[in-house]
Amino acid sequence: MPASSSPVTAAPPAHAMQPGLVVLILSLLLGIQPVTTDLYLPALPALTDGFKAPMAQAQLTLSALLLAFGVSQLLWGPLSDRFGRRPILLLGLAAYTLAAAGSALAASMELLIAWRTVQGAAMGAAVMGARAVVRDLYAPETGARVMSKGLSGLGLMACISPPLGGLVSDLLGWRAALLLLALFGATALTVVALRFQETVQRRNPDALRPGTLVRTWAGIVRHPTFLAYTLLATASYSVLFTFLAASSFIFIKVLGMGKTAYGFAMFSSAFAYLAGTFLCRRLLPRFGVRRSVAIAGAISLTGGSLIGGFALAGWHSVATILVPFWLVMLAHGVHQPCSQSGAVGPFPQAAGAASALNGFSMMLAAFGVGGWLGTRFDGTVFPLTNGIWFFSVLIAAVAWTLVQKFGEPGHAQR
Template identity: 30%
Template sequence: MAVKRHCEQPLYDYAPPPDSQRNQSVKKSTTVILAGLTMVGPLAIDTYLPSFHAIGQDFAVSDLLVQQTLSVFLFSFAFLMLFYGTLSDSFGRRPIILGSLAIYTVASVGAALAPSFGWLLAFRCVQGLAAGGGAVISRAVVRDRASGAEAQQVLAYMMMVFGLAPAIAPILGGWLHVTLGWRSVFWFLAAFGLLMLITCYRALPESLPASSRHAFHPGLIAANYWKVLRNARFLLLAVSIGVAFSGFGLYIGSAANFVIKILGLSETAFGWMFIPLISGMTIGSALAARIARKVAPTRMIAVGYAVMVVAALANVGYNYAFKAAVPWAVLPLMLYAFGLALATPTLTVLALDVFPDNRGLAASLQSFIQMLLFALVSGTVAPLLFESAFKLACGVLAGLVLSIVCALLARRLRRA
């Protein structure tokens, strides 16, 4: 049983949910802030993609080595996600968010000023370590303040706002790169980090009261991690989300090759790939939020997976029969993103609800598993496939099959 730490006066004042009831929806302004926090990581991943070749030329390194600036970011991003949730369970959500944003902003400035490729790689690592705080803790904040269909709605709205980041980022990054050079991209990331830091400091209340916090004790924390890690249903749900989302990772890790070499477009044309992807996710998220109270969770998941299967098969079929070209090469990706957005909020709520007393820790581990799979696919699988549109399509289908198997096994365990 978890031991809780009681404080007479917490570091930051606790603000109760609207109407002082936990099952009330999170305020719209807070939802927007939480969605902004989830954008920090995607912006750091996607905004500099059009600058890959320029960074390699500037530092006289190969494209494969420049790819490691993405891999290092993703692996460090995933690693510290393991701990953000449990730290917020002990010290509150707000101080951990503010600390991570401050470090992220400083690291972004360091990347903008990097005198060598080694320094750029180091600052990207620090960026990754800091960028995951908001992504993890925002989910815990939602579950602190909402439950059931309302939590699904808030997560769907967050996903909808979050979806704007990968759509805007590479387009903005391409224009920044062409106009001001690749270093301007990292100055933009620093400015966004500072904006979120100021916004959270002024407008994001604490959602976890001192009476609900757990003691920061290594033995107790290790026991709680072990409790979560040995729960097969939680792990299957987390992996099902991660491998389904890894279809994004495969194309994001291959973005420079896919857009410039396979599709034959310019550095300012990344919108051809990202706008359909994120449009599908945004529309799917909006629909998921709208019907969350009307559709049973199992049906929502089934419909989402059915749409993804159709999209993945269409992607494989098109790229087998034809040479990849816009718009046909990206339309299946839009449909896949739509199905993913329908299924993900419900799967996330089901995973976090396995451990209602350790939501921060559960959010950490779920995010860690998702990002670890994303990093593995982006950093190791994508370079093996990114010369061929057909191979990329087959990779997405393989990940989806694994996701479906995990989701079905998790459902069977719930019934048992």
């Protein structure tokens, strides 16, 4: 790649941090995403009613955040290849904390959307940085196992966030739930400032030059391994986002669930995801990345088809959606570490740019799903169930075809 032929600047050794510290930092950086989305979801209907805003506008507090999250990574990635991971992480986490406080104090839905957009852009530095750090420190298959440990931390935070958000929203109001995000951001910022050591051993001073950037991006998006794993990551995240964006309205307003109960329903799905990350670490040594992904694809398809089939049969309840969705989330815990590590694996000298493009693809799809859902709510469960079913079929198709053909994670571009 062009990045590998450029002059470089030395950085501190990449092995200075202990493995346990690396996993803790990865958990905080990756966990910032579910904390930002899941913790406020139980408060979303109350927030919408409080501002007397239409549902489509309320969806922008989530979809605009995720679009900014995806687009910002296209800048954060090359910046981190040029200047290193540490300064970008510190800048992003500081901006995130400030934007989270602004969201909690917003006086209108328009201001809330604006602050959430800034928050999403800042969040991009943290998540992109985490993926790039894994590639800095580990070879692809080992990176998938380490990523699964970091995503176990993410899963734990995803378990805690919805019930905590529901409880705080019920007791103290939706603003208090959003204020908790500022506290999380300040905590992550403190840990990174005090304990994180630079992982980029060779910085690329040409990473931000337009010609180099275009050539780097072109090389990445043409690579079949990147495309296979990015499509898998995008389909897998889309099924999760469909649930995140629609379930609070479907469960609370259509099926009559309470906010605190909804928080615990979200806890159960996050726990299934957490179990999936442990399953991933059991599958990888025995079957390798591609066969593990194929097994998880079958689980995704089973769960999604049960949800869609129950809805078509007229069985509309929380249980007929949530219980099969646990299977989808179990598989999600395998797909995400394998796809995120696999997509970045071929690009050791441009891990930031590859991570950014992978993240951008997921968030662009999420923005499209959010926009579609915002216009499809009709007082039934079908926008949720049909969306999950569609993406579960897509996951299986990618896992059984493109990943099997092109998904050799150890193939690095020279």
